[in-house]
Amino acid sequence: MNQAVPFITFQPSRGQSAAEALETYLELFADGRVILDNRYGSDGPGAEGTVIMSEIEIAGQRLRFSDSFVAHEWDITPGVSLMVDCDSAEELERLFTALSAEGTVFMPLDDYGFGPFGWVGDRFGLTWQLGLAQA
Template identity: 70%
Template sequence: MEFYCSVFPDGRVVDDRRYGPEGPGEEGTVILAEFEIAGLRMRCSDSFIQHEWNITPAISLMIDCESADEQQRLFASLSEGGAVYMPLDDYGFGPFGWVGDRFGVTWQLGLKT
């Protein structure tokens, strides 16, 4: 949450509720938090339950960037420590890039026309 708010200039934390020493999650982990980035309100939590699955690139967040500079900056910031699925290029539908960030969330970055 802090990472995303630092990457997007309009990022802000709206709510951040955390477990205390009584649990059931580890103290300091997120029960439920909300933050806003790129005009989108996001919710997140830390699961204390072990799951047999993880985040996949089957779902991506799509951001329409206001400028090529913003698109390049977001691409560089979000891909650092992550993965590049499609480098920034024009694939016939305008400048586009697809990255997976260090947390496994994938981002498709287009350019408003």
């Protein structure tokens, strides 16, 4: 069966690390699990320990990550983000606080007419829209 899975490319040449992002997201989401974790060895071409391809599942969504050993002109765009429907206001606040640490707040936690919501860019460059699950 065909399946669309978001694929996020990190650039170690810009200080980004797929491995650090994986660890952080797996700690933040209680349902987090590793599906695949394939790293470069000493024979490269990427730096030893960087991610060739990893796949995790968090908040019911599979995500793939890679560290590019090629320096690209582009970067991760905030125009594409992960939307997480939180089960409680406490979870929403916890995730917002953790993901915005050392990152960017695009929209602070507030009620914008459709319930509590916040939009942040984390320290890895990935952006997250966080809201409460609709009853």
